Amino acid sequence: MSYLRVIMNRLRERSGASQSGHEPPAMPYSPLSERVLEKHLQTYREHLQACSDAMLPYEWAWLEDHLATLQLSSGQGAMQKVLGGPQRVADLLRETQCFQAEVRGELSRRGLGxxxxxxxxxxxxxxxxxxxxxIRQEWGIDQAESLPG
Incomplete structure (x- = not known):
């Protein structure tokens, strides 16, 4: 399977497309307002603060992958459509970049990289x-660690 096809499948899964290959009905998309973005960031900060030190590098790597997928999507019309259109992709990129800044800050506060x-x-x-x-074991995340949220 080509790399592009793998990415398209991941995007469909993330956007809620069914396994049967049928797309869900298109929902109207409202651009991400500053108020909504700040609400998402506050929730994200709370999750990060509750993470163990071992969880933060995983989250950093996860966001890097997510950001790379979104960046690739931003230049592909079909991929943008799967995610809800160019405005939604732009909003997801902006939000993900803000999340990365939050992870970077939390890593720094803890003296980690x-x-x-x-x-x-x-x-x-x-x-x-x-x-x-x-995967938890490979990242050094103890099974006994409570997962917030």
């Missing part, structure tokens, strides 16, 4: 959602 990616990611799961025991 993003580190080197050493293990796989779960495409659908932020660090606090990570349910795969093997």
């Amino acid at each position: 993003p580190g080197i990616r050493t293990a796989p990611l779960a495409a659908q799961e932020h660090a606090w959602e990570l349910s795969n025991p093997a």
Whole structure:
């Protein structure tokens, strides 16, 4: 399967497309307002603050992958359509870049760095959602750590 096809499938999964290949009905999209963005950032900050030190490098790597996918999508009409159009892709890019700044800040506050990616990611799961025991173990995230949220 081509890399582009893998990305398209990931985007469909993230946007809620069914496994049968049928797209969900298009919902009207309202651009991301500053108020809504700040609300998302506040929730994101709360999740980050509740993360263990081991969870933060995972979240950094997850966001890097997510951002790369969105950047690729921004130049592809079909991929933009899957995500809800060019405005939605632009908003997702902006939001993801803000999330990256939050992770960078949290890493810095704890005296940590993003580190080197050493293990796989779960495409659908932020660090606090990570349910795969093997991936948790590879990232050094203890199973006993409580997951916020």
